[in-house]
Amino acid sequence: MTKLKLSAIPDDKPVKLTVELPAAVHRDLVAYAEAIARGSTQPAPEPAKLVAPMVQRFMATDKGFRKAKRSDATHGAKQQNPI
Numbered sequence: 001m002t003k004l005k006l007s008a009i010p011d012d013k014p015v016k017l018t019v020e021l022p023a024a025v026h027r028d029l030v031a032y033a034e035a036i037a038r039g040s041t042q043p044a045p046e047p048a049k050l051v052a053p054m055v056q057r058f059m060a061t062d063k064g065f066r067k068a069k070r071s072d073a074t075h076g077a078k079q080q081n082p083i
Helices: 023-038 047-060 063-080
Strands: none
Touching: 023 047
16 A cells, blocks of 8 residues: 555644635545545545645645744744843
8 A cells, every 4th residue: 555644634623714626636635535545444534624634744844834934933932022
């Protein structure tokens, strides 16, 4: 079995967000959900449940985003606590 970047989908209180995806992306989400199911005893998750962990994983592995986020946090902390 191919090692997937996602496995179990955490159960978390969602924030409603409406997006439009190209049909090809939706088909790939369905195929990804089916691949998750083949690798476990769980049924395939709903494709929409895959979007948040995929975006989260993407942002977590984006070095530029992490750097900018750290910079923003450091910059914000300096403004809030001037010495």
